[in-house]
Amino acid sequence: MAKPFRVTFIHPCVGRHLGMTAYIRTWLMEPLPVATLAALLPGDVSARFYDDRLESIPFDQPTDLVCISVETYTAKRAYQIASSYRVRGVPVVMGGYHATLCPDEVRQYCETLVLGEAESVFAELVDDYRHSTAKPLYRAMGSTPHIIPDRAIYRDKKYLPLHLIEFARGCRFRCDFCAVMSFHQSQHQHRPIDQVVAEIRAISPKRLIFFIDDNMTCNLEAAKEFMRAIRPLGIRWVSQTAIHVAHDHEALQLMRESGCQGVLVGLESLNPATLKTMHKGFNLMQGGAATALENLRKAGLRVYGTFVFGYDGDSRSSIEETVCFARQQGLFIAAFNHITPFPGTPLYRRMVEERRLLYDAWWLDDRYRYNDIPFEPAQMSREELAHLCVEARTNFYSWPSILQRCKHRVQWQNPRMLFNYFMINWMHQRDISGRNGLPMGDMNWQGTILKSDMAKELVHVAG
Numbered sequence: 001m002a003k004p005f006r007v008t009f010i011h012p013c014v015g016r017h018l019g020m021t022a023y024i025r026t027w028l029m030e031p032l033p034v035a036t037l038a039a040l041l042p043g044d045v046s047a048r049f050y051d052d053r054l055e056s057i058p059f060d061q062p063t064d065l066v067c068i069s070v071e072t073y074t075a076k077r078a079y080q081i082a083s084s085y086r087v088r089g090v091p092v093v094m095g096g097y098h099a100t101l102c103p104d105e106v107r108q109y110c111e112t113l114v115l116g117e118a119e120s121v122f123a124e125l126v127d128d129y130r131h132s133t134a135k136p137l138y139r140a141m142g143s144t145p146h147i148i149p150d151r152a153i154y155r156d157k158k159y160l161p162l163h164l165i166e167f168a169r170g171c172r173f174r175c176d177f178c179a180v181m182s183f184h185q186s187q188h189q190h191r192p193i194d195q196v197v198a199e200i201r202a203i204s205p206k207r208l209i210f211f212i213d214d215n216m217t218c219n220l221e222a223a224k225e226f227m228r229a230i231r232p233l234g235i236r237w238v239s240q241t242a243i244h245v246a247h248d249h250e251a252l253q254l255m256r257e258s259g260c261q262g263v264l265v266g267l268e269s270l271n272p273a274t275l276k277t278m279h280k281g282f283n284l285m286q287g288g289a290a291t292a293l294e295n296l297r298k299a300g301l302r303v304y305g306t307f308v309f310g311y312d313g314d315s316r317s318s319i320e321e322t323v324c325f326a327r328q329q330g331l332f333i334a335a336f337n338h339i340t341p342f343p344g345t346p347l348y349r350r351m352v353e354e355r356r357l358l359y360d361a362w363w364l365d366d367r368y369r370y371n372d373i374p375f376e377p378a379q380m381s382r383e384e385l386a387h388l389c390v391e392a393r394t395n396f397y398s399w400p401s402i403l404q405r406c407k408h409r410v411q412w413q414n415p416r417m418l419f420n421y422f423m424i425n426w427m428h429q430r431d432i433s434g435r436n437g438l439p440m441g442d443m444n445w446q447g448t449i450l451k452s453d454m455a456k457e458l459v460h461v462a463g
Contacts, residue, residue, distance in 0.1 A: 004044050004045060004046045005044070005045045005046070005064050005065070005126070005129070005130045006045075006046050006048070006062065006063045006064045006065070007041060007045055007046070007047050007048075007063070007064065007065045007066075007067060007126065008047075008048045008049070008050070008061075008063040008065070008066045008067070009034045009037065009038065009047065009048070009049040009050070009066075009067050009068075009153070010049075010050055010052060010057060010066060010067070010068045010078075010081055011031045011034055011049075011050070011051045011052060011053070011068075011069070012052045012068060012070075012074040012077040012078045012081055013052040013053040013074065013077055013442070014027075014073045014074055014077065014370060014438055014440065015076070015077055015370070015438050015439040015440050015441050015442060015443070016438075016439070016442040016443060016444055017437075017438065017439065017443060018443045018444060019444070020444075023053045023054065024431060024435050024438075025160070025427060025430075025431070026160075026427055026428065026431050027053065027435075028053060028054070028158070028159050028160050029159055029160050029162060029164060029210070030151075030154050030157075030159045030162070030163075030164050031051065031069070032149060032164045032165075032166060032212060033069050033096070033118075034049055034069070034153060035149035035150050035151050035153050035154065036119060036147050036149045036150075037067065037118060037119065037122050038149070038150040038153045039147050039148060039149050039150040040119065040122050040123050040126075040147060041123075041126065042123075042126075045126060045130075047150075047153060048061075048063070049153045049154075051157055052077065052081065052442075054157055054158060055157075057081065057084075059084045059085060059088065060088070063085075063090055064090070064091075064129070065090070065091055065092075065093065065126070065129050066081075066082070066085045066090055066091070066092045066093070067092075067093045067094075067095075068081060068082060068092060068093070068094050068095075068096075068110075069094075069095055069096035069099075069118075070094050070095070070096040070097075070098040070099050070106060071096060071097055071098050072097070072098045072101075072102075072179070072342050072343065072363045073363065073370070073440070074098075075098050075102075075105075075106070075363050075364065075440075076363060076364050076440040076441035076449075077440070077441045077442055078094065078109070079109045079441075079449045080441055080442060080445045080447065080449060082094070082109050082110055082450075083109070083447055083448065083449050083450040084445075084447060086111075086450055087447070087450060091110075091111040091112070091129070091134070092109070092110040092111055092112075093110060093111065093112040093113075093114060093125065094106050094109065094110040094112070094113055094114070095113070095114030095115075095118040096118075097179055097180075098343070098363075099113055099114060099115065100115050100116055100344075101179060101342070101343050101344030102343050102344070103115060105361070107136070107137075107452070108451040108452050109449070109450070109451065109452070110452075111134070111136065111452075112125065112134055112135065112136055112137070112138065113136065113137050113138070114137075114138045114139075114140070115137070115138070115139045115140060116139060116140030116141075117140045117169075118138075118140065119140075119147060120140045120141060121138040121139070121140050121141075124138070125138050146191050146192055146195055148195070148198070148199050148202070149199075151203070161207055161208070162207060162208055162209070162210045163203050163204070163207045163208070163209045163210065164209075164210050164212050165196065165199060165200065165203075165209055165210070165211055165212070166191065166211070166212050166213060167190055167191060167196050167211050167213050167216060167223075167226055168189065168190035168191070168213040168214075168215070168216060168218065168219065168222070168223075169189055169190075169213065169214065170189060170214060170215075170218075171214045171215040171218050171242075172215075172218050172219075173215065173218070173242060173279070173280070173282070174279045174346075175266075175278055175279055175280055176277070176278050176279050176345065176346040176347045176350075177278060177308065177339055177340070177341070177342070177345055177346075177347040178345060179342040179343075179344060179345055180214045190219065190222050190226070193225060193226050193229050194229075196226070196229075196230075197229050197230060197233070200230060200233055200235060201233070205233070205234060205235055208236050208237065208238065208261065209235055209236065209237040209238075210237070210238055210239065211237055211238070211239035211240075212239075212240075213239055213240060214240065215240060215241060215242050216239040216240060216241050217241045217242065217244070217245040217251065218242065220244075220245065220248060220251060223245075223251065224250065224251055224254055227251075227254040227255060227257075227258040227260075228254060228258075230258050230259070231254070231257050231258040231259075233258075233259070234259065235258075235259045236259045236261050237258070237259050237260055237261065238260065238261050238262050238263065238264070238304075239260070239263055239264070240263065240264040240265075240266075241263045241264070241265060242265070242266065242282070243265055243266075243267070243282070243283050243285075243289065243292045244282060244285065245263075246265075246291075246292035246293070246295040246296050247285065247286045247291075247292065247295065252295065252296070252299035252301070253299070255299065255301060256299050256300050256301065260301060261301070261302060261414075261417060262301055262302030262303060262304060262332055263296070263301055263302075263303060263304070264303075264304040264305075264306065265292075265296075265303055265304070265305055265306070266280070266283075266306050267283065267289050267305045267306060267307055268280055268283065268306065268307055268308050269307065269308070269311065269313075269314075269322070270289065270318070270321065270322055270325060271311075271313045271314070271318060272284055273313050274311045274312075274313045274314070277311060277312075277313075278311070279346075289325075289329075290325075290329070293305075293329045293331075297330065297408060297409075297410045300410055300413065301410070302332035302410055302411065302417065302421075303329075303331050303332055304331070304332055304333050304334065304335075305326055305329075305331040305333075305334045305335075306334065306335040306337070307322055307326070307334065307335065307336050307337070307392075308337055308338065308339045309322075309336065309337070309338050309339070309385060309388065309389060309392075310338040310339040310373065310375070310377050310385055311339060311378075312377075312378035312379070313379075314377070314378075314379060314380075314385075315379045315380065316380065316384070316388060319336075319388045319389075319392055320392075322336070322392070323336065323392045323395050323396055326396055327395075327396060327401050327404055327405060330404075330405045330407070330408030330410065330411065331396075331405065332405075332410075332411065332421060332424075333424055333425060333428055334396055336389055336392035336393050336396065337389060338371070338373055338385055338386065338389050340374070341357065341362075341374065341375060343361075351375050356375045356376045357374060357375050358374055358375060358376070358382075359374055362374035363440055364440065365440075368440055369436075369437045369438060369439055369440075370435050370436065370437065370438035370439075370440070371386060371389065371390075371435065371436045371437070371438075372386065373385050373386050390432065390433060390436065393428075393432045394432055397425060397428050397429040397432060398429075402422070402425045402429075406418075406421065406422075
């Protein structure tokens with residue numbers, strides 16, 4: 001009997017310091033794309049999955065194909081992992097956001113590159129590898145098939161206690177810093193509602209569900225229909241949304257009735273000129289952020305607000321004003337990050353044109369560390385901007401701030417969420433500086449990152 005074809009999925013970490021063991025806890029969510037692709041494998045193909053954040057990768061374990069989804073922050077580590085397999089003669093497939101936005105770079109580190117949403121070509125790709133007819137490039141065409149992920153692949157891995165489910169993908173807005181917008185070309189599509197309901201019914205209802213949509217309410221009418229469908233299920237859920245939903249009374253009511261506990265909202269900036277530069281002028285609609293947050297609180301919804309600093313209008317005083325606003329508004333949690341020029345975005349192209357980038361590819365440069373500023377800000381030094389981002393987090397996640405924000409009824413009206421409020425804020429407090437200075441790639445890895453010609457030559461010599 002012929003042995004089954006063996007596929008190994010790898011989820012790379014961002015990087016590791018020398019001797020680093022435990023990983024950043026708030027980053028440890030289930031990687032849903034892996035489970036989605038695993039569900040597409042035929043029954044006579046065996047699948048293994050290793051999460052680089054949680055476990056060592058057994059490079060010498062026999063396998064026929066390795067599949068890696070590449071993000072910009074994980075690119076260098078992905079190339080390290082790929083090199084460890086390729087030097088052993090194992091072919092590597094790469095896809096994901098970074099692979100699509102930087103194809104000329106990524107194709108140097110793999111045998112096969114997938115552009116676009118891999119689900120539509122993955123079954124064909126695996127079949128081609130089984131019959132030794134694989135191609136160097138697969139380009140996703142047409143609509144993505146609707147798939148229920150194979151979550152068995154997560155077994156025995158210690159992720160955060162959340163169920164991740166996708167209802168919709170992409171976003172119609174054109175925020176200039178957003179790689180999601182660039183990848184999906186401002187398109188948005190959602191899965192059949194009955195299929196998502198069936199997926200929800202198949203999982204444990206006790207865990208909080210995170211609908212990982214880039215913008216769940218981008219198509220507001222479809223989102224309302226979806227919330228009506230899940231209303232009888234008795235679940236608790238959170239998701240990401242644009243600010244416009246806060247001005248739709250019916251949507252807020254349906255969110256609450258269907259079990260929504262809170263939403264991530266990209267507030268980004270309090271400066272109208274900066275919002276317009278980002279192409280997020282819609283954040284100013286109907287009274288702006290303050291009115292929107294009041295509406296969300298009245299609906300009993302907690303808010304994870306995100307802000308980005310480093311646009312030309314930002315200064316020390318504007319950043320301090322933003323933190324004060326976040327505290328006064330009683331945000332459940334908040335992110336205060338510098339803008340990151342991701343390749344393929346309008347922001348990145350603009351910074352290249354203005355000659356403000358400090359590295360040709362900051363995600364591969366040995367000098368770059370997580371939370372470094374890879375560009376020249378207008379009103380402050382790079383060091384000051386980085387310091388102000390850390391200072392903002394320290395202020396927001398201080399115990400006086402946690403207690404101040406807890407005074408808002410939305411935080412304590414539910415005992416379970418009150419407990420979660422303190423636990424989650426404590427976790428973020430611990431992580432304030434834990435990720436700062438994290439290298440791109442694993443500093444414990446011993447090897448040479450191989451490009452295509454070099455990999456073929458070494459495999460030939462070894463053979």
